Amino acid sequence: MARYPTRPPLNSSADGGGVAAVDRALMLLAAFQDGDRSLSLQELAERTALVKSTVLRLLVSLQHFGLVQKLDDNRYALGSGIARLHRVYTASxxxxxxxxxxxxxxxxxxxxxxxxxxxxxxxxxxxxxxxxxxxxxxxxxxxxxxxxxxxxxxxxxxxxxxxxxxxxxxxxxxxxxxxxxxxxxxxxxxxxxxxxxxxxxxxxxxxxxxxxxxxxxxxxxxxxxxxxxxxxxxxxxxxxxxxxxxxxx
The missing domain is CATH 3.30.450.40 (GAF domain)
Incomplete structure (x- = not known):
């Protein structure tokens, strides 16, 4: 059984040679908007139109690279890796x-x-x-x-x-x-x-x-x-x- 749904997400880069799984992970990061301090699993699933099991697996990968962090209340926030990338971006x-x-x-x-x-x-x-x-x-x-x-x-x-x-x-x-x-x-x-x-x-x-x-x-x-x-x-x-x-x- 495929780990992720075979249908690519909306606005997927798959048709241009991209990877649908990467698209889904980036969709989770893009789900955070101005004013969001943290989001629940339910909110992330709703904003990305992904099932919770898929969201959870993607969050594990994002946490591994410091792009997302899981808080004590089981909500999710952007991680320190985002700040590092931002520093690199602005310095360039x-x-x-x-x-x-x-x-x-x-x-x-x-x-x-x-x-x-x-x-x-x-x-x-x-x-x-x-x-x-x-x-x-x-x-x-x-x-x-x-x-x-x-x-x-x-x-x-x-x-x-x-x-x-x-x-x-x-x-x-x-x-x-x-x-x-x-x-x-x-x-x-x-x-x-x-x-x-x-x-x-x-x-x-x-x-x-x-x-x-x-x-x-x-x-x-x-x-x-x-x-x-x-x-x-x-x-x-x-x-x-x-x-x-x-x-x-």
């Missing part, structure tokens, strides 16, 4: 691998210039920059330093460094800001924060354009770009961003 993807492709897509979508700012002392550094192809645009470059207290990118960095005030409260709430003429007259900017795997601020994605070309839809586009970089870095955009206790001077 530097900002230079993740950020520029998203900036290029942002520029292709909006036809405006996009930058990635990080804090450097009391200023912000343009770490990456992709220019608009349009003749009329601002022309900052990677390596430029700008004030931290002016410009949307600086405001985002300050907000998630603990700065106090209505503006910073709004940035922390919305995780995006758009302003016109804040640093340079007749120049508009939209910025959103990027977080790492520990949900700490890494920097800010900023889209800049002449005020006359500003579009409200840029706000959602920039926020989505920041969320995508955060996801690729292993963070959770919606859950990240608790402000630090200390205010920025």
């Amino acid at each position: 993807f530097g900002l230079e691998t993740v950020v520029p492709p998203v900036l290029r897509t942002l520029v292709e979508t909006t036809r405006e210039s996009a930058s990635f700012h990080v804090r450097q002392g009391d200023k912000r550094l343009v770490l990456f920059r992709v220019h608009s192809s349009q003749a009329l645009s601002d022309h900052s470059n990677a390596g430029d330093l700008f004030p931290l207290d002016r410009g949307t990118g600086g405001h985002v960095i300050m907000a998630f460094s603990g700065a106090r005030g209505n503006l910073f409260d709004r940035i922390r709430r919305d995780k995006v800001i758009s302003l016109s003429g804040d640093r340079v007259p007749e120049l508009a900017g939209v910025s959103a924060p990027v977080f790492d795997a520990s949900n700490n601020l890494v920097g800010a994605i900023t889209l800049t354009m002449p005020t006359m070309r500003y579009r409200q839809e840029h706000v959602a586009t920039v926020r989505a770009a920041a969320a995508e970089v955060t996801r690729r870095l292993g963070g959770s955009f919606e859950r990240a961003g608790a402000p630090a206790d200390a205010a920025v001077d």
Whole structure:
């Protein structure tokens, strides 16, 4: 008798040469969702549509490799092996691998210039920059330093460094800001924060354009770009961003 059902699971890789048993094991790992501290055998069976006997056998293998742990109450939680793999994954993807492709897509979508700012002392550094192809645009470059207290990118960095005030409260709430003429007259900017795997601020994605070309839809586009970089870095955009206790001077 076959150890596992012969019918492959939904979304199986078997047709492409994959192994159905591996698919089932990965389905168990994927059954854990945001907010789940542990799952019972019944919950795992229901979420994967697998019979309990199959789930139990797969859990033994996952426990062996530290990907799942069995708790004292007979519920199951993700194991330390997941954290180790996560560390390896995040270490293999530097900002230079993740950020520029998203900036290029942002520029292709909006036809405006996009930058990635990080804090450097009391200023912000343009770490990456992709220019608009349009003749009329601002022309900052990677390596430029700008004030931290002016410009949307600086405001985002300050907000998630603990700065106090209505503006910073709004940035922390919305995780995006758009302003016109804040640093340079007749120049508009939209910025959103990027977080790492520990949900700490890494920097800010900023889209800049002449005020006359500003579009409200840029706000959602920039926020989505920041969320995508955060996801690729292993963070959770919606859950990240608790402000630090200390205010920025």
